Amino acid sequence: MSFVSSVGRWRDSLWIEWRIALRFLADNPLQTLLISVAISVGAAVIVFITALMTGLQDNVINRTLGTQAHIRIEATRQHNNFSATADGKYIWALESPRAQRLQTINNWQEVRDVLDQHPALNIVSPLISGPAFAQKGNARASVALMGIDPERYAGIIELEEYLQEGRFSVGASDVLIGRKLAEDLGLRTGDKLRLDAGDNRQTVMDVAGVFELGVRELDSRYVYTDLKQAQTLLNLPGGVTILELKIDDVFSAEYWAQRITQLTGLHVQSWMESNGQLLNALRSQTMTTQMIRVFVALSVAFGIASVLAVSVVQRTREIGILRAMGSTQQQILRVFLLQGGLLGLAGSLLGVMVGYTLVQVFNNIEGRLFLIRLEPSMLLSAIAIATAAGVVAAMVPARRAAKYDPAVAIRYV
Amino acid sequence: MSKAQPQTLNDTADSQVVLQLDKLNKIFNAETPLQNHVLHDISLQVRRGELVALVGTSGSGKSTLLNLMGLLDTASSGELRIQGHLTQGMTEQQRTQLRSESIGFVFQFHHLISAFSVLDNVLMPLMLRYGKPSAEQQQYAEYLLNQVGLASFIHQPTNRISGGQQQRVAIARSLVTRPSLVLADEPTGNLDTQAADEVFSLFERFNVEHQCAIVIVTHDPRLSERCPRTIRLTDGHIVYDGASVDLPSLY
Numbered sequence: 001m002s003f004v005s006s007v008g009r010w011r012d013s014l015w016i017e018w019r020i021a022l023r024f025l026a027d028n029p030l031q032t033l034l035i036s037v038a039i040s041v042g043a044a045v046i047v048f049i050t051a052l053m054t055g056l057q058d059n060v061i062n063r064t065l066g067t068q069a070h071i072r073i074e075a076t077r078q079h080n081n082f083s084a085t086a087d088g089k090y091i092w093a094l095e096s097p098r099a100q101r102l103q104t105i106n107n108w109q110e111v112r113d114v115l116d117q118h119p120a121l122n123i124v125s126p127l128i129s130g131p132a133f134a135q136k137g138n139a140r141a142s143v144a145l146m147g148i149d150p151e152r153y154a155g156i157i158e159l160e161e162y163l164q165e166g167r168f169s170v171g172a173s174d175v176l177i178g179r180k181l182a183e184d185l186g187l188r189t190g191d192k193l194r195l196d197a198g199d200n201r202q203t204v205m206d207v208a209g210v211f212e213l214g215v216r217e218l219d220s221r222y223v224y225t226d227l228k229q230a231q232t233l234l235n236l237p238g239g240v241t242i243l244e245l246k247i248d249d250v251f252s253a254e255y256w257a258q259r260i261t262q263l264t265g266l267h268v269q270s271w272m273e274s275n276g277q278l279l280n281a282l283r284s285q286t287m288t289t290q291m292i293r294v295f296v297a298l299s300v301a302f303g304i305a306s307v308l309a310v311s312v313v314q315r316t317r318e319i320g321i322l323r324a325m326g327s328t329q330q331q332i333l334r335v336f337l338l339q340g341g342l343l344g345l346a347g348s349l350l351g352v353m354v355g356y357t358l359v360q361v362f363n364n365i366e367g368r369l370f371l372i373r374l375e376p377s378m379l380l381s382a383i384a385i386a387t388a389a390g391v392v393a394a395m396v397p398a399r400r401a402a403k404y405d406p407a408v409a410i411r412y413v
Numbered sequence: 414m415s416k417a418q419p420q421t422l423n424d425t426a427d428s429q430v431v432l433q434l435d436k437l438n439k440i441f442n443a444e445t446p447l448q449n450h451v452l453h454d455i456s457l458q459v460r461r462g463e464l465v466a467l468v469g470t471s472g473s474g475k476s477t478l479l480n481l482m483g484l485l486d487t488a489s490s491g492e493l494r495i496q497g498h499l500t501q502g503m504t505e506q507q508r509t510q511l512r513s514e515s516i517g518f519v520f521q522f523h524h525l526i527s528a529f530s531v532l533d534n535v536l537m538p539l540m541l542r543y544g545k546p547s548a549e550q551q552q553y554a555e556y557l558l559n560q561v562g563l564a565s566f567i568h569q570p571t572n573r574i575s576g577g578q579q580q581r582v583a584i585a586r587s588l589v590t591r592p593s594l595v596l597a598d599e600p601t602g603n604l605d606t607q608a609a610d611e612v613f614s615l616f617e618r619f620n621v622e623h624q625c626a627i628v629i630v631t632h633d634p635r636l637s638e639r640c641p642r643t644i645r646l647t648d649g650h651i652v653y654d655g656a657s658v659d660l661p662s663l664y
Contacts, residue, residue: 015544020528027528321524324485326513326590327541328506407485410520 014338017331020322021338024315032343035307039347039386040354042300046293047355047374047382052362053289055372057282061250064278065271067213069125069156069244070253072274073260074267075105102130104239111264112243121256123155123246128227130234130241134177135194136185143181143223145197147230147240156244159211159224165189166209171226174208178219182210195223197233205229300386301393304343308336308397319401320409329402336398337391344390348383355382428497431515431593431626432459432482437491439477439649451477452649455491461593462624464617466637466657469646475630476598478646482628483516483596484508496593513542517587517625519597525571525579525586531558532567535586542590550589557585561615577608584615588623595619597629601636613639 025032078098082091105111108126115124128147133140150170153159159176160168166189170176175193187193187207196202205225212219231237247256253270261268272279312319319332356379359372439452451474459465469475480486481493484500493500495515500508517538525534535554536546546554558567561581566574571582580600587595597616601609613636620627631637643660645653653660 016540019540023528317524318526318528321520321526322537322541323509324483324512324518324520324524325538325541325586326509328509331541405486407480410485410524 014334017334017338020335021342024311024335025339025342028311028314031307031311035303035343036347036350038303039300039343039390040349040351042296042303043348043351043382043386044354044358045296047352047379048358048362049289049292050378050382051355051359051372051374053285054378055370057285058373059370060278060282063214064275065250067157067215067218068271068274070247070250070271071245071257071260072269073105073111073243073245073264074241074269075103076265076267078103102234102236102241104128104236104241105243105266108240108243111266114263115243115245115260120249120252121245121247123152123244125149125152125156125244126227126240127153127242127244128230128234128236128240130197130230130236132195132197132223132233134181134185134223135196136187136191139185141181141184142221143195144221145195145230145233146222146224147227147234148224149227153244155246157213162211162213163209164212166207169208170224171229173203173205173229174225175205176209176211176224177207178222179210179212180216180220181223182207184220193223195233197235199235201233201235203229203233297385297389300344300347301389304340304390304393305396307343308340308394309400311339312336312397312401315401316404316409317411319404320406320411323404323406324410332404333398333402336401337394340390340392340394340398341387342390344387344393345383347390348386351386352379352382355379429461430458430494431461431463431496432457432628433492433494433497434458434482435492435494437478437481437488437493439474439481439486440489443489450649452481452488455649455651457644457651457654459594459626459628461626462620463626463642464620464640465626465628466640466643467628467630467646468632468634468637468643473646474649475646479596479598479628479630482594483518484512513538513590515593517590517592517595519580519583519587519595519600521599521602525582527570527572529571530568531563531571531574531582534571534582535589537586538590554585554589557588558582560618561585575608577604577612580604580608580612581615584612584619588619588625591623591625593625595625595627597627599630599632601631601633609633609636 078100080095080098082093085091112124112126115121126149130145132143132145134143148170150168163176164179166176168176175195177187177193182188185193187210189207189209191207192204193207194202194204213222227240231239245256247253250271254272257268257270257273260266322332356374359374362368363371434455434457437452437455438450441447441449441451455478467475467478477486481488484495488501495511498511500511503511526537529537532554533540535558536550539546539550539554543550555564555567558564561584563574563578563581563585566578571579574582584600587597600616601612604612616627616629617639619625629636629640637643638657640657642655643653643657644651645660
């Protein structure tokens with residue numbers, strides 16, 4: 001039995017219920033119109049606020065993740081080892097924590113190759129990052145030296161797009177620096193910059209370009225060069241300190257971080273862990289939105305329920321007649337459930353259109369901060385939920401109508 | 414539950430008996446201070462094709478008796494059979510089915526459903542049972558409306574026609590399922606004399622043509638005299654059941 005034919009059969013079997021429900025609604029146009037408008041206002045609010053919050057959060061996440069990896073893999077952190085003790089014996093130790101010197105990820109090429117093969121992990125980009133001083137004349141600034149593989153790194157941060165002047169070139173003697181650093185040291189494209197990584201490892205580089213990521217901390221500290229140059233300066237020949245990853249579903253970062261930890265035993269951190277505050281804010285925002293939606297939906301549902309409760313009283317006598325004419329209690333029940341569903345459907349169709357219009361208006365406001373996208377699936381689910389809520393809301397009045405004693409109902413004036 | 418099953422027509426000795434009441438009692442608010450014993454040991458039979466007037470003063474229990482006969486209400490004790498089916502112990506669904514198969518109703522205030530047209534009101538009992546009406550059912554409804562003189566009103570909403578016309582629609586509706594029993598509760602109660610006569614004539618005609626039993630509650634002695642048989646209720650007791658011509662006048 002196909003779905004279409006079973007829907008058709010269902011509709012045929014409810015033919016008279018449909019007919020009565022529609023007639024009852026049409027018979028009291030003002031009431032039907034008023035409650036439909038109320039439902040549509042509720043549905044419009046739900047659609048708009050959901051779209052707005054989704055848009056806002058997407059925007060915040062995109063901005064945050066635009067300048068950082070989803071997952072960072074670092075070498076296992078160093079810790080003190082204690083010698084084994086005899087069974088049943090414990091050591092009380094006064095421990096000084098170990099200094100975390102710059103260290104390479106062991107066999108990082110192999111780790112990279114293994115992770116490369118996983119379809120869910122889009123980009124695996126090796127990075128060597130360490131502290132250095134940048135110097136021009138007498139001016140000095142502490143910087144983070146970032147040795148990158150430019151092709152892979154483009155998948156993490158599209159540096160070329162943030163480039164404000166000069167050309168995208170790292171390696172040999174070329175570096176890219178942030179806008180803030182350029183201002184602090186009075187540097188322009190083509191100028192020379194001395195980099196000092198300590199222990200007499202120094203070099204003079206050419207500023208090939210200036211970028212602006214929009215994050216002050218990064219713009220004042222990041223100095224990009226290629227892997228080889230950075231490895232030499234930081235005295236880690238052939239090594240990298242970080243593997244950066246991007247994935248499709250940003251919210252699965254934590255899951256992948258844990259899997260990679262299990263796989264490699266390395267120190268893995270997801271953006272969700274390092275941006276705990278942001279995530280918290282997003283979560284509480286989502287919860288607030290959810291609460292608003294639930295309360296609006298509840299008030300819509302109670303609106304439907306109260307209108308139908310009134311309608312059941314108004315139609316007491318007609319219900320009695322229908323029962324005397326041979327309708328079953330179930331038929332009466334279904335007539336009112338259908339009315340609830342139809343009100344929910346009609347109101348939400350209208351509401352979704354209003355919500356859609358609101359979103360378009362918002363998107364066309366001049367100087368808007370971000371664009372709201374409306375997913376068709378969200379509109380459909382709003383309609384489906386409102387219709388279902390209508391049926392559920394009709395439950396109480398419908399049961400009451402079905403339980404009417406026909407002998408009493410028929411005499412109701 | 415064996416009692417709950419509708420029994421076959423052969424259960425009764427006489428298949429001509431449409432309605433049989435045996436010591437039927439109805440007590441409202443039983444075993445409370447408001448207890449009201451409305452009907453006392455009502456026993457009667459109505460046979461196929463009979464036209465019966467049910468008379469009595471207000472509060473004598475006529476409407477309650479009619480509701481019991483129509484399965485709109487249940488008796489406190491006693492037995493009620495419709496076409497041989499014992500109705501005591503039936504589920505609500507079984508009672509609804511028996512009602513829609515065997516009984517037609519006409520009420521005092523016509524009780525049409527104003528949201529529907531004249532034709533739809535007549536078809537309502539069939540639509541409730543079978544869904545979308547067949548061409549044949551539709552033709553029969555139109556035939557009945559033609560018979561009650563409303564052929565030209567069939568697509569009108571019911572609030573656009575007069576009280577007498579509405580009552581005629583209700584009569585057509587009561588007959589559309591070809592019931593074996595029609596119950597009419599003061600069908601002429603709110604009509605003027607001429608309209609009342611016309612409506613009553615329809616009952617007489619359908620009684621003969623369709624051979625259905627008709628029980629009419631009426632206050633109007635002119636009309637009850639036109640019924641061959643009269644049952645009089647006083648304070649919930651049957652005080653007279655016989656030929657209308659022999660009824661001692663109380664009006």
